[in-house]
Amino acid sequence: MTYILKPKLHHPELPTNALGLTRRDYEGRISTLCAGCGHDSISAAIVQACFELDIAPHRLAKMSGIGCSSKTPDYFLGQSHGFNSVHGRMPSVLTGANLANRDLIYLGVSGDGDSASIGLGQFAHSIRRGVNMCYIVENNGVYGLTKGQFSATSDKGSKSKRGVENTESGIDLVALALQLGATYVGRSFSGDKAQLVPLIKGALSHHGPAVLDIVSPCVAFNNHAGSTKSFDYVRAHNEAVNRLDVILGRTPITADYEPGTVTEVTQHDGSKLRLRKLDDGYDATDLVGAMHYLQMHHAKGEVVTGLLYVDPDATDLHDRLGTTDVALNRLGTRELSPGAAALAKINAGLR
Amino acid sequence: MPEPLSAINDFVVKFANVNGSGSASANGLFAKAIIRMGVPVSARNIFPSNIQGLPTWYEVRVTEAGHLGRRGGVDIAVALNPQTWDDDVAEIVPGGYLFYDNTRPMPASKFRDDITVIGVPLTTICNEAYKIPRERQLFKNIAYVGALSWLIGIDTDVVEKLLAEEFASKAKLIGANIQAFNLGRNWAKENLKPIGLQLRHADAVGDRIFVEGNNAAALGAVYGGATVCAWYPITPSTSLAEGFMAHCEALRTNEDGSKRYAIVQAEDEIASIGIVVGAGWNGARAFTCTSGPGISLMNEFIGLSYFAEIPAVIFDVQRGGPSTGMPTRTQQSDLLLAAYASHGDTKHIMLLPADPGECFEMGATAFDLADRFQTTVFVMLDLDIGMQEWLVEPFKWDDAREIDRGKVMTFEDLEAGKDFGRYMDVDHDGVPYRTYPGTHPTRGAYFTRGTSRNRAAGYSEKGVDYQYNMERLLAKFATAARAVPAPVTRAAKKKTKAGVIYFGSTTPAMHEALEALEAQGHHVDAMRVRAFPFPQEVYDFIHAHEEVFVVEQNRDAQLRTLIVTEGGINPAVLTPILHYDGAPITARFLIDSIGSRMSAANAIREIAE
Ligand SMILES: Cc1ncc(C[n+]2csc(CCOP(=O)(O)OP(=O)(O)O)c2C)c(N)n1
Ligand code: SF4
Ligand SMILES: [Mg+2]
Numbered sequence: 001m002t003y004i005l006k007p008k009l010h011h012p013e014l015p016t017n018a019l020g021l022t023r024r025d026y027e028g029r030i031s032t033l034c035a036g037c038g039h040d041s042i043s044a045a046i047v048q049a050c051f052e053l054d055i056a057p058h059r060l061a062k063m064s065g066i067g068c069s070s071k072t073p074d075y076f077l078g079q080s081h082g083f084n085s086v087h088g089r090m091p092s093v094l095t096g097a098n099l100a101n102r103d104l105i106y107l108g109v110s111g112d113g114d115s116a117s118i119g120l121g122q123f124a125h126s127i128r129r130g131v132n133m134c135y136i137v138e139n140n141g142v143y144g145l146t147k148g149q150f151s152a153t154s155d156k157g158s159k160s161k162r163g164v165e166n167t168e169s170g171i172d173l174v175a176l177a178l179q180l181g182a183t184y185v186g187r188s189f190s191g192d193k194a195q196l197v198p199l200i201k202g203a204l205s206h207h208g209p210a211v212l213d214i215v216s217p218c219v220a221f222n223n224h225a226g227s228t229k230s231f232d233y234v235r236a237h238n239e240a241v242n243r244l245d246v247i248l249g250r251t252p253i254t255a256d257y258e259p260g261t262v263t264e265v266t267q268h269d270g271s272k273l274r275l276r277k278l279d280d281g282y283d284a285t286d287l288v289g290a291m292h293y294l295q296m297h298h299a300k301g302e303v304v305t306g307l308l309y310v311d312p313d314a315t316d317l318h319d320r321l322g323t324t325d326v327a328l329n330r331l332g333t334r335e336l337s338p339g340a341a342a343l344a345k346i347n348a349g350l351r
Numbered sequence: 352m353p354e355p356l357s358a359i360n361d362f363v364v365k366f367a368n369v370n371g372s373g374s375a376s377a378n379g380l381f382a383k384a385i386i387r388m389g390v391p392v393s394a395r396n397i398f399p400s401n402i403q404g405l406p407t408w409y410e411v412r413v414t415e416a417g418h419l420g421r422r423g424g425v426d427i428a429v430a431l432n433p434q435t436w437d438d439d440v441a442e443i444v445p446g447g448y449l450f451y452d453n454t455r456p457m458p459a460s461k462f463r464d465d466i467t468v469i470g471v472p473l474t475t476i477c478n479e480a481y482k483i484p485r486e487r488q489l490f491k492n493i494a495y496v497g498a499l500s501w502l503i504g505i506d507t508d509v510v511e512k513l514l515a516e517e518f519a520s521k522a523k524l525i526g527a528n529i530q531a532f533n534l535g536r537n538w539a540k541e542n543l544k545p546i547g548l549q550l551r552h553a554d555a556v557g558d559r560i561f562v563e564g565n566n567a568a569a570l571g572a573v574y575g576g577a578t579v580c581a582w583y584p585i586t587p588s589t590s591l592a593e594g595f596m597a598h599c600e601a602l603r604t605n606e607d608g609s610k611r612y613a614i615v616q617a618e619d620e621i622a623s624i625g626i627v628v629g630a631g632w633n634g635a636r637a638f639t640c641t642s643g644p645g646i647s648l649m650n651e652f653i654g655l656s657y658f659a660e661i662p663a664v665i666f667d668v669q670r671g672g673p674s675t676g677m678p679t680r681t682q683q684s685d686l687l688l689a690a691y692a693s694h695g696d697t698k699h700i701m702l703l704p705a706d707p708g709e710c711f712e713m714g715a716t717a718f719d720l721a722d723r724f725q726t727t728v729f730v731m732l733d734l735d736i737g738m739q740e741w742l743v744e745p746f747k748w749d750d751a752r753e754i755d756r757g758k759v760m761t762f763e764d765l766e767a768g769k770d771f772g773r774y775m776d777v778d779h780d781g782v783p784y785r786t787y788p789g790t791h792p793t794r795g796a797y798f799t800r801g802t803s804r805n806r807a808a809g810y811s812e813k814g815v816d817y818q819y820n821m822e823r824l825l826a827k828f829a830t831a832a833r834a835v836p837a838p839v840t841r842a843a844k845k846k847t848k849a850g851v852i853y854f855g856s857t858t859p860a861m862h863e864a865l866e867a868l869e870a871q872g873h874h875v876d877a878m879r880v881r882a883f884p885f886p887q888e889v890y891d892f893i894h895a896h897e898e899v900f901v902v903e904q905n906r907d908a909q910l911r912t913l914i915v916t917e918g919g920i921n922p923a924v925l926t927p928i929l930h931y932d933g934a935p936i937t938a939r940f941l942i943d944s945i946g947s948r949m950s951a952a953n954a955i956r957e958i959a960e
Contacts, residue, residue, distance in 0.1 A: 057796075058788075061633070061789070063629075078796070079792065080796060081796050081797065081798075081799070082799065083629075083632060083799040084798065084799065085625070085799075086625075086652060089622070092581075092621070092629065093629035094629060095581075095615070095622075095625070095626050096581065096626035096629025096635075097629040097633040099578075099579045099613045099615070099630050099637075100578070100579060100631075100632075100635030101633050101634065101635070103789070121618055121619070121622070122618070125618040125622060129615070321614075323610050323611075323612075324605055324610060328612070329633055329634035329635040331576075331578060332754065333576065333753050336573075336636075336754065337575075337754065338573065338574065339748065340748045346746065347558075350560035350561055351386075351559075
């Protein structure tokens with residue numbers, strides 16, 4: 001065992017999931033981030049989501065780039081393999097890992113610098129390629145790890161801690177993801193665990209590129225008045241369009257809702273996404289409508305959150321490539337090496 | 352006027368064409384027909400970085416003696432491109448032949464009086480025979496092959512058979528091509544006499560195959576078990592990825608149409624190598640293919656692969672650098688870039704194939720080495736090997752050969768309680784064990800990072816932990832030096848103090864030069880290096896000689912630098928022999944440059960004695 005987990009106290013009364021695991025079995029090392037950092041709340045939400053989904057930790061691979069946000073995979077799911085790769089390039093590494101073994105769940109964790117600045121290209125191409133992944137951007141509008149420079153998602157007019165105004169336009173990763181063909185797109189806030197956990201659950205069980213832009217304030221460099229990524233600003237401008245419940249196959253459906261206020265989407269793995277509308281005008285299965293709505297509300301300075309788009313008929317890269325059901329990393333010599341007889345025929349064709 | 356050249360099965364023909372005119376298949380037919388007559392050829396496309404309209408050349412060296420390097424000089428110029436006419440005519444050796452389309456008259460000043468000029472009205476012939484402009488153009492190509500066949504004695508049966516094979520699935524085209532061939536041949540037969548350069552059936556080809564290195568390397572990757580390929584188009588490597596696609600489609604498709612491979616054309620070379628590293632980390636055999644500019648972009652990931660110990664294979668089909676350099680010309684100028692790619696202290700394994708045959712072998716072996724040493728392995732082709740068809744021994748494969756995945760702990764190992772520490776040197780060879788993600792519910796998970804870590808893969812900035820890993824990586828590299836393909840030596844007929852080290856596409860020219868030098872009384876022991884890190888034999892060879900020529904196709908003597916740096920060799924012992932104009936190195940160049948140095952050295956020795 002190479003992994004040093006948090007000391008495990010045996011609480012027989014801790015609730016267990018279908019695998020008999022407790023929430024603690026989904027934790028990782030002790031976080032080394034600043035106390036109060038939004039990223040730690042997201043890690044906690046990931047732990048909760050995986051616990052609730054009964055995911056066997058070793059069947060999930062956690063991938064990240066470089067940044068405070070990208071360090072967090074060390075702080076959850078200690079029994080999962082993790083890969084803290086290079087700055088801005090998590091999407092390609094995740095793509096390769098996914099191609100090698102389609103049977104695992106791929107969780108990509110990145111920052112706004114990692115995904116919108118240096119890694120914008122890879123962010124875009126992994127989505128348009130249709131990689132089956134849950135791609136989380138822990139968006140604080142700054143480079144935390146290099147001490148607070150503006151990142152590319154920083155809104156125009158947002159002020160730095162030293163009072164300098166950002167003069168460049170901010171990149172809206174949600175708008176980009178929608179345009180690029182992501183089939184599950186959500187935005188949330190690290191301070192709203194009730195909204196966040198089901199969004200992550202839905203993304204992890206989605207079959208296709210799922211992107212979550214999670215505003216996650218940096219308490220060290222971007223949580224002051226004048227910042228549009230501070231706790232206070234996001235709380236004041238948060239416009240949730242819906243509330244999501246993820247219902248696993250085995251859970252009986254109990255609650256009753258007013259007709260017309262609930263949309264249900266069945267995912268590839270049989271899980272159901274039940275969306276309760278908070279805004280009557282919002283239909284999360286209507287891509288063009290969603291894009292229009294987001295632009296309108298963005299212009300008003302609102303931070304629109306919730307499950308913004310889902311395509312129940314999503315496909316992924318493997319579907320598109322037509323790869324075999326057996327994970328490529330399990331194929332052996334017989335399946336891969338065509339042998340001497342086939343080679344003799346090839347030789348004959350080259351004379 | 353000198354006597355017109357006369358020779359049997361030993362001459363050089365160079366076709367000057369316009370890019371995009373459809374000449375490639377006619378020229379290919381010409382070369383293949385000669386091979387089918389049992390006479391070896393060495394053939395090279397010389398082309399610009401352009402799709403249509405610019406000049407291209409195809410040079411065929413007919414060589415019953417089997418000298419497969421470029422010879423230099425042209426005996427028959429088939430000058431079909433007015434743009435390059437002057438250069439093409441100037442290149443002909445005195446006594447040589449100029450073959451051209453004399454439909455439109457040329458001023459006398461455009462010719463030379465020390466060569467034989469042969470005019471064939473190709474355009475007129477084809478315009479009379481064909482109505483559709485595209486047909487006139489395409490069949491003109493086959494028609495000049497027909498005219499040449501009469502002039503130099505190509506067996507028409509061989510040509511007909513080749514055309515029948517090529518168009519087996521489009522039978523209509525067989526007759527049409529044979530007709531066009533005869534159009535040219537019959538005109539020549541009625542109007543011209545065969546020339547002094549002639550072909551005769553021989554038995555010098557054996558069962559050899561005619562194949563490009565990129566195609567061979569791609570096939571090697573299939574046999575070596577590669578399942579993931581990520582790439583970005585760049586000359587001269589593109590056809591390697593395309594070859595992998597074609598071979599996989601034929602050899603790795605299940606009955607239900609599903610595929611036992613995945614190929615992604617990535618958005619750039621950084622993503623390509625990222626995909627390869629991700630797949631390698633997760634237990635698939637993965638590769639990318641590129642050229643110098645791509646390696647430059649991949650540097651950060653190559654360092655990650657080295658330091659975090661993740662298998663990856665990179666085929667570098669080298670071209671002329673630096674920058675965009677000479678994108679369609681050949682060079683061996685990425686050695687240092689590849690050997691030490693990325694920041695910090697790094698070193699990488701390189702395999703140095705000499706021809707397409709070795710591209711196949713090393714293309715497969717590279718994956719075993721990458722898995723065994725959990726690191727990046729470069730296979731260093733160049734344009735000359737990668738994009739030209741070479742005559743090589745048929746590919747061989749031993750059905751008993753199993754894919755070697757190196758040190759991987761399985762579920763059973765972990766379940767049995769085997770101690771796992773990702774970066775622990777348990778076997779004292781520098782190579783640690785790894786686990787694939789998803790192997791065991793509670794054992795063997797670890798965190799991979801490019802940051803410093805301890806033996807158990809935990810984050811650590813402690814000097815001792817860092818140094819432990821860096822030194823273990825050196826130990827691993829030393830182990831690799833004993834596992835990579837060994838150098839091949841060729842002793843001179845007489846005992847000598849002179850040696851030569853060479854590698855890659857220089858090989859056939861070197862062999863021809865060694866024979867010629869020997870005939871001149873210059874005896875040189877030769878060693879072909881096939882991999883980096885260099886096995887001990889390389890240094891032993893140098894120590895056994897007073898002067899060692901190091902032959903390479905770059906300006907800065909990169910192989911020599913590697914030998915000096917890695918082996919602590921006195922640079923004064925290593926004489927660089929450098930050829931880097933973008934054309935493949937020739938035996939003539941080697942004979943001149945090595946021969947003149949040896950004559951001078953002998954003269955000095957004699958004076959001293
Ligand atoms: C190639 C490269 N350039 C620069 C850096 C330095 N660097 C490390 S993290 C980072 C920014 C991270 O920002 P973000 O992704 O937003 O993460 P946060 O720390 O804000 O969570 C930078 C520029 C690097 N590691 N690699
Ligand atoms: S610097 Fe900011 S982003 Fe980084 S850990 Fe501290 S609060 Fe979090
Ligand atoms: Mg950030």
